[in-house]
Amino acid sequence: RLFTEGFLSPRDRALFGICLFTGCRVSEALALKKTDIKSGTITFRKCTTKGKYKTRIVDIPPALSAILADYQPKIGVMFPGMRGVTERLTRFMADKILRDACKRIGVEGVSTHSFRRTALTQMSNAGIPLRTIQEISGHSDLGTLQRYLEVTPEQKRKAVSVIGF
Secondary structure, eight states: OOGGGGOOSHHHHHHHHHHHHHOOOHHHHHTOBGGGEETTEEEEOGGGSGGGOOOEEEEOOHHHHHHHHTOOOOSSBSSBOSTTTOSBOOHHHHHHHHHHHHHHHTOOSOOTTHHHHHHHHHHHHTTOOHHHHHHHHTOSSHHHHHHHOOOOHHHHHHHHHTOOO
16 A cells, blocks of 8 residues: 555645655654745755754655645645644644554554655665755765665675676
């Protein structure tokens, strides 16, 4: 089954789609305004990123574009919270939405951070240079980024196979 089948609403698919296809933190996705998504890009504003490092602009790939087309919030924040209670969906609620979605499709061991880790590892496995991944993810240093990336035995075999006289 597709992972997205666990999510009950276009909003929930959009939230976690943004996390996966941009490699952002869930808190960065929750902080988005509708105006941050335009011209095929998503802007993660400096004031909402961890460490307030810098503003990042990430291209929207076609798969994410399709997910976002199904979710059109009114003006203002992308992921509004409960009326009169919170302006935005909270990290606690995002975590609950994800846990419930995982339960529906029988998946264990997933957290809101899993989408970021998966995105960065997939880029690395595809041979995307670390500096490029760093720009997309907003990591201030490569050491932190490298802790995210898993190295498979196959990658190690391939690496040493290119060495020779």
